[in-house]
Amino acid sequence: QLQLVEPGGGLVQAGGPLRPSCAAPGLPSNFAVCWFRQALGGEREFVASISWSVGRYYADSMKGRVTIARDNAKNTVDLQMISLKPEDTAVYYCAARPDTGRAYYARTEYAYWGQGTQVTVSS
Numbered sequence: 001q002l003q004l005v006e007p008g009g010g011l012v013q014a015g016g017p018l019r020p021s022c023a024a025p026g027l028p029s030n031f032a033v034c035w036f037r038q039a040l041g042g043e044r045e046f047v048a049s050i051s052w053s054v055g056r057y058y059a060d061s062m063k064g065r066v067t068i069a070r071d072n073a074k075n076t077v078d079l080q081m082i083s084l085k086p087e088d089t090a091v092y093y094c095a096a097r098p099d100t101g102r103a104y105y106a107r108t109e110y111a112y113w114g115q116g117t118q119v120t121v122s123s
Helices: none
Strands: 010-013 021-023 031-038 045-052 055-058 068-072 078-081 088-099 117-122
Touching: 021 088, 031 068, 045 068, 045 078, 055 068, 078 088
Parallel strands: 010 117
Antiparallel strands: 021 078, 031 045, 031 088, 045 055, 068 078, 088 117
16 A cells, blocks of 8 residues: 655745655556645645656646755655745645646545645734
8 A cells, every 4th residue: 555645835925935755665667646736715726747757747827936856766746846835834735646648637636635734824
């Protein structure tokens, strides 16, 4: 059973960077990994994904401010975020599923999820 753990959230001032990480021991190389986020009272929304077949894919709202990167040796997927805004405050989740060649998978199509990490951006 694949387990995902997300250390690396925290509190940051607006305009600052943050780099939550997703650790997935035994993550298969043919799995796609993504980050979603969910603000208090909001829907869980897509942020970014990475896969061998497609590469990197980003939500329009985050383009230019986020980079997703995978380290296959460490089995980690990091989400480097810059120029953070108070509206980026949310619980950030990583998720994984077998890669079938698509850039985007809906939230319900991911079988494996981390527990989430809180990112708070103060104004």
